[in-house]
Amino acid sequence: MENKNKVIKKIGIIAVAAAVIFFTGMNVIATDKKVETKKTETVNSYKENIVIASKADAKTLDPQRTIDTTSNKTIRLIFNGLLSLDKDLNVQPCLAESWEAVDDTNTIFHLKKGVKFHNGDTMTAEDVKFSIDRARVSNQTSYLFKPITEVTVIDENTVKITTEKPFGPLLTNLAQTQGCIVSKRAVQEVGEENFFQHPVGTGQYKFKEWIPGDRIIVEAFDDAFQGAPKVRQITMRTITEVSNRMIALETGEADIAFDIGIMDKEAVKKNKDMEFLEVASPSSLYLGFDQTTPEYQNKKLRQAIAYAVDTKVLAEAVFRGSAIAADSPLPKACPAHITPAKQYDQDIEKAKQLMAEAGYKDGLNIELWVNDDGPRTDMCVIMQEQLKAIGINAEIKIFEWGAYVSRTAQPNKQLYLLSWNSTSDGDAALYALFHSSQQGLSGNRSFYKNEKLDEVLDKARYSVNQEERTKLYQEAQEILQEDIPHYTLVYPMLNVAIRKNVKNMIFRNDGYIDVENMYVINEK
Known part of the structure; x- marks a missing residue:
């Protein structure tokens, strides 16, 4: 307790200008x-x-290049999607005035007539097909739309979307920024x-x-x-x-x-x-362990770092009531959230033991990456001090935001601090961050691969039974909390x-x- 008070006191001045600032996430939802x-x-x-x-x-x-x-x-401000979400998270009409499921893998959308693009063209089903086809293949957005196998133009104001299997989050994903409809002619011209x-x-x-x-x-x-x-x-x-x-x-x-x-x-x-x-938001701020960097392939080292970090201090000293300490990789704002059995409440002795078992009895020198953001750099200063207690000397490296987004998408990097903003659906919150098919720019910047987790996330993605999906996302949380490809630190208020x-x-x-x-x- 004395150490905690000392850290809070030490960081108090640093945190004066702290803001609740979060990026990388995507997607439109909630109250x-x-x-x-x-x-x-x-x-x-x-x-x-x-x-x-x-x-x-x-x-x-x-919209098909954003992350x-x-x-x-x-x-x-510039674009609209086929669908939108209301304050209660219900899917609402937008550019599509209605839709119906033909069967488990085919959905027909009826477009509003007479909608104009900024260049004066009237939006048609061809623009919708063009936009969704772009989203399916874009490195930044395919994680939301890859299960779509075909977009068929039925007539000028009607399209059919076909998925390879029943796809639970289809409508929610179409309501995201990445699903916005662009002018086909405008893209082709420029x-x-x-x-x-x-x-x-x-x-x-x-x-x-x-x-x-x-x-x-x-x-x-x-x-x-x-x-x-x-x-x-x-x-x-x-x-x-x-x-x-x-x-x-x-x-x-x-x-x-x-x-x-x-x-x-x-x-x-x-x-x-x-x-x-x-x-409150369905977002999280996390410490990432790149699995292509040799030392972070060692689970005991990852767990040692987690045990050394006191997330309650981060929430209190930096965010002062505008964030809560995390207990799972899935944010509390997501209905499928649970508190997994494995927890990493600060335990310096346990962390030291794991350091020794990981082969780092004499300590370790690392880099801790962060973008040029006040609260995030404050968090790194706190963690730098906490890691010293287990023999880890962390040099803080600060990057401009645009460069940071690009650098963290690459393999062979150091410990890094980043956030993820999602919808309340477990697919948006977990699939991009942890599925092995999403390594790099899409979201899985830790380059994590776990066949069992892939199987669980795939089952949840291709189910339309909400109860089944919830149970699968709860299983995924247990796997991730034990394996710790990244350590979720806080759930922020925005x-x-x-x-x-x-x-x-x-x-x-x-x-x-x-x-x-x-x-x-x-x-x-």
Whole structure:
């Protein structure tokens, strides 16, 4: 207990600027918090141009090339999918107005008629087929759509999707960012490799300008099938420092700011001009062990590191009530979550014993990789200190976010800190991270392979029986917690802060915002 208090005290200053900041995840889901509308505003009082502050720049604006939530936040302004998810996680119509299952492996989708792309073209079944076929083969998105074997155009407004086996998460996956529908003609005109800079979708906002590292600007698309938006232009500003995002919000330079620092939380709540929104999420932050790096092939070393790390200290010192210590690789927000039998409550003596059994009685020098993010680097400083207690000297290496995403997708790397944001379905939360077919960019960055786990995840993926799927995901958690290809540290809360003149914005449990009916009142 004395050591824990000492660590918390030591890290207190470091954690002052900590924010709940998370990336790499993908997917749209969960409960929402909505800023209520008052009926006293007039049309001419609306603010036409707003700024949303984000901690990092997008890597891509192509929905079939995305793997991180920062990119997804802008992509979702520009594109729509066949389906969407409501606040209760139910699948809802979007570009598809209805659908029916012909049998266990064939589903027919009826498209909304007259939907326009930003280039003026009318969306047809050919665009839908083209988009889903792209998603099936993309390295970044195939984990969601690989079971789809064929997309058949029945007529201009009807498509049939065929899967190799009954595919439980089909509808949920089609509602994700990676399932958004792109303009076939636009992709062919600019080329597959250039579309990420020239996106054309059906969303309420069309792409205008991208100044890398600084801002992305989208403008209103008045022919959107949802109706013309009241906000005429949205600028996604990259403001990497959490304190600067807070300043931008306070001064009115920004109207909405993602990932406000934990120490700024109370300040936002006390400010009559601002509002703080925070939600539990189906996401996790983890310590990854690359199985292609010889020392991390040793399970006893992996377990020793886990026993040396006190996740409760991480949750308390860095997140201060905005995260909880993890007990499973599947987040608590997922219905199939259990607390596996194997747990790694901090036990230094046990960790030292495992170090000796692993062949590292005299200690070990390693690198601990992290991206340039305040809370994550704070976590690494804490873990660096904790690992010293078992003879591990960890040198912290900090990378820019874009470079980090690319580096961690490669084999032969050191210990690394990363997060995963998913839907509440176990398939999205576990398949990409741990199935051997997903090694590298798709999500399995530890390059883990376990035939038994593959079998369990495949059975769950190809079942439409929810009770059976839940039991299989519970079995998967037991396997993973024992084998520990990565060590799940905390389950975060996600946050966004807004100025109170922002109306009808929905903040969902996946950390995304829904702006379809949003408007902003001019401040006097």
